Amino acid sequence: MDRxxxxxxxxxxxxxxxFLLAPAILVLPMSLNxxxxxxxxxxxxxxxxxxxxxxxxxxxxxxxxxxxxxxxVVLLSVLLGLTAAYALTRSRRQRFMPLVEPLVTLPxxxxxxxxxxxxxxxxxxxxxxGGLWIVVxxxxxxxxxxxxxxxxxxLQTIDPRLEEAAWTLGSKRIASFVRxxxxxxxxxxxxxxxxxxxxxxxxxxxxxxxxxDTAPTLPVLMYRNIQYNLNPLVPVAAAVMVFxxxxxGGVGGFAYWLARRRLGSGRGSxxxxxxxxxxxxxxxxxxxxxxxxxx
Amino acid sequence: MASGSRRKQRDLDVGWLMTPMLVLLLILFVVPxxxxxxxxxxxxxxxxxxxxxFLGTPEFVGILWRTIYxxxxxxxxxxxxxxxxxxxxxxxxxxxxxxxxxxxxxxxxLSLVVRCYAWLAILGPGGVLNLVAHSVGLNVRINxxxxxxxxxxxDLQYTLPFVILPxxxxxRRVDPRLMSAAATLGGGPVRRFIRxxxxxxxxxxxxxxxxxxxxTLGYYITPSILGAPQNMMxxxxxxxLMLTSLQWDLGTAVASILLVxxxxxxxxxxxxxxxxx
Numbered sequence: 001m002d003r004x005x006x007x008x009x010x011x012x013x014x015x016x017x018x019f020l021l022a023p024a025i026l027v028l029p030m031s032l033n034x035x036x037x038x039x040x041x042x043x044x045x046x047x048x049x050x051x052x053x054x055x056x057x058x059x060x061x062x063x064x065x066x067x068x069x070x071x072x073v074v075l076l077s078v079l080l081g082l083t084a085a086y087a088l089t090r091s092r093r094q095r096f097m098p099l100v101e102p103l104v105t106l107p108x109x110x111x112x113x114x115x116x117x118x119x120x121x122x123x124x125x126x127x128x129x130g131g132l133w134i135v136v137x138x139x140x141x142x143x144x145x146x147x148x149x150x151x152x153x154x155l156q157t158i159d160p161r162l163e164e165a166a167w168t169l170g171s172k173r174i175a176s177f178v179r180x181x182x183x184x185x186x187x188x189x190x191x192x193x194x195x196x197x198x199x200x201x202x203x204x205x206x207x208x209x210x211x212x213d214t215a216p217t218l219p220v221l222m223y224r225n226i227q228y229n230l231n232p233l234v235p236v237a238a239a240v241m242v243f244x245x246x247x248x249g250g251v252g253g254f255a256y257w258l259a260r261r262r263l264g265s266g267r268g269s270x271x272x273x274x275x276x277x278x279x280x281x282x283x284x285x286x287x288x289x290x291x292x293x294x295x
Numbered sequence: 296m297a298s299g300s301r302r303k304q305r306d307l308d309v310g311w312l313m314t315p316m317l318v319l320l321l322i323l324f325v326v327p328x329x330x331x332x333x334x335x336x337x338x339x340x341x342x343x344x345x346x347x348x349f350l351g352t353p354e355f356v357g358i359l360w361r362t363i364y365x366x367x368x369x370x371x372x373x374x375x376x377x378x379x380x381x382x383x384x385x386x387x388x389x390x391x392x393x394x395x396x397x398x399x400x401x402x403x404x405l406s407l408v409v410r411c412y413a414w415l416a417i418l419g420p421g422g423v424l425n426l427v428a429h430s431v432g433l434n435v436r437i438n439x440x441x442x443x444x445x446x447x448x449x450d451l452q453y454t455l456p457f458v459i460l461p462x463x464x465x466x467r468r469v470d471p472r473l474m475s476a477a478a479t480l481g482g483g484p485v486r487r488f489i490r491x492x493x494x495x496x497x498x499x500x501x502x503x504x505x506x507x508x509x510x511t512l513g514y515y516i517t518p519s520i521l522g523a524p525q526n527m528m529x530x531x532x533x534x535x536l537m538l539t540s541l542q543w544d545l546g547t548a549v550a551s552i553l554l555v556x557x558x559x560x561x562x563x564x565x566x567x568x569x570x571x572x
Binding site for chain 1: 308309310311312313315316317319320321323324325326327328329330331334376377379380382383384395398399401402403404405406407408409410411412413414415416417419421422423425426451452455456459505506509510512513514515516519520530533534537538543546547550553554557558561
């Protein structure tokens with residue numbers, strides 16, 4: 001019984017993994033497909049679509065826009081998430097904290113489409129559409145809850161008395177934060193940045209509403225192309241996206257590993273990054289009774 | 296004097312550091328979503344007209360029901376498949392655990408538009424599935440996209456990691472002594488699993504199902520790539536009304552209905568979970 005059970009579990013696991021990873025594995029052969037149509041197996045392989053992609057001003061501009069937006073989202077969400085997490089864990093005045101919890105939970109439970117429609121009707125009225133900055137702000141709103149949970153979890157493991165000891169030794173408050181707490185938070189900051197970047201690179205719904213047809217981000221341009229005509233450059237864009245997120249994850253994972261090693265906590269590894277991402281990104285905080293911002 | 300400034304430093308509360316984030320969330324999230332709700336009542340002719348139009352059109356109501364139905368099915372399948380996966384991962388050695396969970400997390404890194412596109416290539420008429428069917432000698436033409444099946448596959452792919460990861464996270468923390476205690480008290484394996492293990496993993500199940508359900512309810516990229524117009528989901532309806540046909544009165548009303556549905560399920564679900572726990 002036990003053995004049969006185990007085999008059954010492994011069959012399920014293999015099926016799940018095949019199901020989840022098959023699309024990723026297929027992207028590369030599809031992007032090299034010599035036929036402009038979606039045929040499998042490809043009649044031949046060619047790099048010419050890649051050449052066309054990188055020579056196309058439209059696709060390159062979209063790629064650049066996505067990169068700029070992702071950078072903005074990372075900076076904004078990590079900065080605001082960090083200040084908020086610090087206030088949550090170190091403030092002694094907890095009066096307004098009950099207000100924080102629903103505010104932070106909402107972006108996670110309200111479908112991003114609703115959020116996009118709401119901002120859309122306001123932005124049209126106020127003539128705010130067309131700039132990338134509104135995409136940055138909106139995606140930062142979507143990223144902040146996850147970044148905040150991650151950074152708050154990190155701050156909770158750092159003893160506040162370390163900073164207090166520095167104050168009694170005459171160090172200024174900001175200086176003691178920058179020199180003592182911040183270095184201890186580097187792994188969590190990296191994990192947050194990776195999370196925010198990946199979220200931004202993937203985000204389509206909000207960007208779809210906010211960007212005009214002439215200035216889409218990469219996923220939006222891909223989506224529009226899939227919708228209206230099957231452009232052979234779409235699979236190339238898909239391969240580029242996979243590469244870009246892989247790069248973010250890889251560089252982030254390496255930086256995380258370095259940071260953990262420098263902190264001397266021993267088993268720093270990319271899979272610890274995984275653990276960190278999991279333990280904060282799981283919304284068990286959402287479901288468990290109002291734990292999100294409760295300290 | 297030095298001690299005075301130190302005291303000031305200590306008394307200065309850092310609560311104000313919360314302000315930038317709160318301001319951003321208020322201005323960019325709470326206010327627009329509030330205005331969206333308001334807009335659904337203040338169009339022309341306003342009042343409940345748009346809601347009446349929605350409820351009076353069987354096609355629209357059908358779309359709402361279909362969306363809820365698909366979200367429930369996707370959630371249940373994700374749970375049925377994700378729970379054993381998480382269980383296997385949690386009971387494996389550290390190394391296997393890392394591989395199993397690492398691969399699931401990796402799939403989260405893949406852009407959803409990319410994944411939907413890949414499913415077109417797998418399930419479509421010229422796709423891998425047909426190739427496999429033909430090579431096995433099946434002379435059928437499978438079309439797995441632009442229908443409900445395609446939507447289910449795309450949504451499942453989206454929700455599975457969100458179900459697996461929180462369940463795994465909770466399973467990892469189940470005290471093994473709990474299970475051996477149950478065993479010493481004479482519970483059989485099935486009984487032990489149902490009476491002890493399952494309840495203690497419920498928080499993860501709840502979190503995963505909630506995220507999966509709400510995500511499927513509102514996400515409309517998947518159905519619009521992999522589904523068919525006649526199987527429209529509510530997200531497509533909203534986007535179409537807002538962006539294409541520019542019927543904002545109706546669009547904001549349908550969006551408000553979706554918002555209320557999502558929040559109602561969230562609150563109701565949490566109530567039930569609180570009672571179970």
